[in-house]
Amino acid sequence: MDPHPDTKLIFNADAAAILLAFILGALIRLNLLPRIGW
Amino acid sequence: MSTRTIPLPLDTTQQRPIWRQLLALAPGTALLFAVGFAGKALESLGHLLRSRHIAFPQVEYVLWAILLGLALGNAVRLPALFRPGLATYELWLKLGIVLVGAKFLFGDMLHLGGLSLILVAIELVLSLSVMTLLGRVFKLPPKLTTLLAIGSSICGVTAIMAAQGAIDPEERDTSTAIAAILTLGALALFAFPAIGHALHMGQQSYGLWTGLAVDNTAEATVTGALYGDEAGRIAILAKTARSSFIGFVVLGYAIYWASRGQARHVEHKALFLWQKFPKFILGFAAISILATAGFFTHAQLTSLGNLSRWAFLPAFAGVGLRTNVRDLLDQGWRPILVGVLGEVFLATLTLAMVFFSTHGAAR
Numbered sequence: 001m002d003p004h005p006d007t008k009l010i011f012n013a014d015a016a017a018i019l020l021a022f023i024l025g026a027l028i029r030l031n032l033l034p035r036i037g038w
Numbered sequence: 039m040s041t042r043t044i045p046l047p048l049d050t051t052q053q054r055p056i057w058r059q060l061l062a063l064a065p066g067t068a069l070l071f072a073v074g075f076a077g078k079a080l081e082s083l084g085h086l087l088r089s090r091h092i093a094f095p096q097v098e099y100v101l102w103a104i105l106l107g108l109a110l111g112n113a114v115r116l117p118a119l120f121r122p123g124l125a126t127y128e129l130w131l132k133l134g135i136v137l138v139g140a141k142f143l144f145g146d147m148l149h150l151g152g153l154s155l156i157l158v159a160i161e162l163v164l165s166l167s168v169m170t171l172l173g174r175v176f177k178l179p180p181k182l183t184t185l186l187a188i189g190s191s192i193c194g195v196t197a198i199m200a201a202q203g204a205i206d207p208e209e210r211d212t213s214t215a216i217a218a219i220l221t222l223g224a225l226a227l228f229a230f231p232a233i234g235h236a237l238h239m240g241q242q243s244y245g246l247w248t249g250l251a252v253d254n255t256a257e258a259t260v261t262g263a264l265y266g267d268e269a270g271r272i273a274i275l276a277k278t279a280r281s282s283f284i285g286f287v288v289l290g291y292a293i294y295w296a297s298r299g300q301a302r303h304v305e306h307k308a309l310f311l312w313q314k315f316p317k318f319i320l321g322f323a324a325i326s327i328l329a330t331a332g333f334f335t336h337a338q339l340t341s342l343g344n345l346s347r348w349a350f351l352p353a354f355a356g357v358g359l360r361t362n363v364r365d366l367l368d369q370g371w372r373p374i375l376v377g378v379l380g381e382v383f384l385a386t387l388t389l390a391m392v393f394f395s396t397h398g399a400a401r
Contacts, residue, residue, distance in 0.1 A: 013132055013318075014318040017132035018136055028338050028345070029338060033341065
């Protein structure tokens with residue numbers, strides 16, 4: 001059991017933000033965004 | 039033993055299929071983006087009208103998004119189905135912050151972040167003492183004082199939520215402390231840029247000041263962005279330096295209240311620090327390291343910066359939407375007064391520190 005349920009929520013937003021940022025960074029690095037017309 | 043005999047409403051919601059959970063986020067998320075886009079549209083409309091010599095307030099999309107959010111959130115009672123999605127504003131805020139890391143050379147981040155860390159350490163000690171003193175003078179419940187001190191010295195709502203699990207305060211104290219911090223954040227949104235302009239502050243000193251003095255990460259980001267792009271970035275950097283202290287301060291208070299038998303003992307201190315550490319700061323630093331190592335071309339860095347601004351759009355809308363003026367006024371005047379006095383002290387102190395440190399650095 002997580003004794004601090006609030007930290008779980010904070011961690012989720014944190015982890016999701018980092019993951020999303022790196023996916024977006026990779027898409028930009030591979031020049032995939034212009035190819036899908038962005 | 040059958041679990042069917044005890045129906046737990048919480049379990050049934052957790053077992054909903056993932057697509058239904060995502061669907062529940064859709065209305066609120068759509069509202070965040072709609073309000074953000076409307077802010078952007080109003081800014082463009084302003085450019086168009088002024089170019090044709092039609093009077094229209096010269097307001098940036100940041101402020102439009104907040105004002106629209108405030109108006110909408112307070113004029114109508116938003117149906118409950120918007121609530122889960124509105125909470126995602128935190129995700130967009132953190133995404134924007136991680137991406138803004140690409141705009142910093144890692145060396146600059148260490149230099150400015152290091153300066154911020156020193157200023158934060160001084161600010162922490164003084165503001166924790168002053169808030170505690172004020173709480174005693176105005177006879178606030180001790181745990182409410184603790185929460186207000188943590189919230190105003192470090193990181194607003196995140197810090198209060200982190201402390202809530204550690205020091206077991208009354209639920210009412212938590213909501214009062216959060217309301218006070220949010221009220222003060224809303225006031226800072228309008229007061230700080232005005233003061234900055236009146237004092238003719240540079241982008242860097244203003245950003246540093248905002249990051250050190252405005253409590254909540256969202257409000258600090260907005261208050262910085264209202265002054266200019268560079269001020270916004272510096273504010274984020276100073277604010278993240280400040281947020282990285284969350285664990286230590288909360289741990290200190292947790293040990294204090296546990297020693298008085300009014301909270302649980304912390305068994306694994308290192309684990310506790312890691313749990314409370316805002317992980318998005320690691321992402322922010324990692325993107326900065328990649329950018330510094332030349333992983334991205336100049337054009338790609340510009341794209342990352344643009345993406346970051348797009349991510350801030352719904353985040354800024356969320357700041358307005360979740361600020362409910364009536365809820366804030368319902369909390370009673372004493373915590374707010376203690377908060378205001380503490381914040382005025384904090385703002386003056388950090389302004390003086392920024393003034394001396396940047397003047398020293400210019401020599």
